[in-house]
Amino acid sequence: MSNDHLGLNEYQSLASRSDRTKGKGNGFDLPVLGLVGEVGSLLSEVKKRQRDKAAIIGYEQTVLEELGDSLWYLAIIADHADIRLATLDDAGVETDLPFAVLQPQHALPLNTPSAQFEKTLLRLAAATGELAAAVDGSHGDKPLLQARLATVLRHLVQAANESEVLLEAAARANLKKAEDRWPRERTYPPLFDAEFPADEQLPRALEIDIYERDASNDKRYVLQSCRGLFIGDRLTDNIMQPDDYRFHDVFHYAYAAVLGWSPVTRALLKRKRKSKSRVDEGEDGARATLIEEGVATYVFGIAKDFDFFADQNPGDLSLSLLKNVRQFARGYEVHSSPLWLWEDAILQGNHAFRFLRENRRGRVKLDIEKRSLSIGELPR
Secondary structure (H helix, E strand, O other): OOOOOOEHHHHHHHHHOOOOOOOOOOOOHHHHHHHHHHHHHHHHHHHHHHHHHHHOOOHHHHHHHHHHHHHHHHHHHHHHOOOOHHHHOOOOOOOOOEHHHHOOOOOOOOOOOOHHHHHHHHHHHHHHHHHHHHHOOOOOOHHHHHHHHHHHHHHHHHHHHHOOOOHHHHHHHHHHHHHHHOOOOOOOOOOOOOOOOHHHOOOOEEEEEEEEEEOOOOOEEEEEEEOOEEOOOOEOOOOOOOOOHHHOHHHHHHHHHHHOOOHHHHHHHOOOOOOOHHHHHHOOOHHHHHHHHHHHHHHHHHHHHHHHHOOOOOOOOOHHHHHHHHHHOOOOHHHHOOHHHHHHHHHHHHHHHHHHHHHOEEEEEEEOOOOEEEEEOOOO
16 A cells, blocks of 8 residues: 555555455445445444533544445445446546545544534435445446445545545555454564563463363362463352353463463463563553453353354454454553454464363463464373
């Protein structure tokens, strides 16, 4: 992507790299539904801002993101119809057209949505409805589809003007988000403890045995051992209806193996980074441990409803889920980790958890250099 002004066709080509709707339905259903949803989200955000005023956090960022997402769906619909985005402008140019031409003015911070902005969004919603009707069984009418797409783009530009957001900024933020979630090339970031002494690093290769035992009071608990030594406490589910949460430490090991981050695992293995007191307290301390436990509990609660992601592959997990998980860790080093890496950690951890649920015991292997966690049978 150029550091100069971004072009509409350039954006469309870059956006299409993260298109996961091709080959599904008639090629238009999903992106059209997506566009309708994003416009609806914009209207909802304006309504909440007008109702709650200062109680709405991150309003400006949300408008920027929703405009970018709306633009993405518009670009994808056009791409499916083999229509170049730049041809939707009134000038109808065949060559590329910079976003800056659409909005020559500069954007200023937005404090309160104007009444005109709301009206423009309603017109945008109506235009989106007309676009949906145009592709409903009649998308062979390319001139009609192009006219409907052009109307949506015109209202998007108007909405960006009235919200004082540069559409180019929204487009660039959208591309950055797509790369964060569905990158063309997966490049692992450096490990957080790479520059620390070896005895303060998470072990680059490690095996941990996890197994269930019966207690005298008819309860069941989980024990863990590493290199012949017991680690951690006896774990139970700590809930009225048992759900096998007692095996949940495997999620922490997945965070350690894949993200290179786990204050819980550091505490268990006595690998806190004490050579730097600020890191020891701020990144490896009690609050960071609580944050990680919160992440594990939050993901577990959602995973329970989806068979612990048994049918999910890389790229399938909800974007909202991943963003919420990363938001938990805001202010900590792991917040810089890309969303796709968070997904890898969650999927690998849940794979191991499903194995433990089925077998009630297993040997977990961490390979931090390869960013992987695997599990197999534990010899009896």
